[in-house]
Amino acid sequence: MSDLADLTAKYREFSKERDWEKFHDPRSLILALVGEVGELAELFQWEDPEVNESEISRTALQQRASEEVADVFLYLIRLADVLQIDLLQAANLKLTRAEERFPISRFSGIAPSKLA
Numbered sequence: 001m002s003d004l005a006d007l008t009a010k011y012r013e014f015s016k017e018r019d020w021e022k023f024h025d026p027r028s029l030i031l032a033l034v035g036e037v038g039e040l041a042e043l044f045q046w047e048d049p050e051v052n053e054s055e056i057s058r059t060a061l062q063q064r065a066s067e068e069v070a071d072v073f074l075y076l077i078r079l080a081d082v083l084q085i086d087l088l089q090a091a092n093l094k095l096t097r098a099e100e101r102f103p104i105s106r107f108s109g110i111a112p113s114k115l116a
Contacts, residue, residue, distance in 0.1 A: 004088055008081050011074060024082055033075040040068035 015021050043065055080087040102112055 002088070004077070008077050008087075011078055012081055015078070024078060026079065026082060029075055029079040029082060033072060033079060036068060036071040036075055040065065040072060043068060 015024055043061060047061075077087065080090070
């Protein structure tokens with residue numbers, strides 16, 4: 001069993017033990033996920049875009065960002081579980097399609113939105 005499968009099972013059990021499964025419909029999980037992404041975005045909303053990784057890692061911001069990223073990840077795992085989506089398989093397929101859609105020869109250093 002993979003680490004992701006273990007974490008998915010652990011979160012499923014966590015929800016079941018608390019009788020929270022009834023609250024974990026796709027809509028509610030998506031709204032919770034959006035809320036957590038918003039909390040993550042809020043941490044960086046007014047940050048100087050020139051701040052580099054080493055500066056961030058030396059601050060409390062990294063710890064808070066870590067917590068918010070974990071919240072996003074956990075809600076995403078739960079949503080995938082409820083929708084019966086193999087998250088790793090879906091992500092690998094998406095990346096394979098992106099590699100085909102955005103070949104290096106045409107997109108190196110160019111944001112796709114600028115070409116659309």
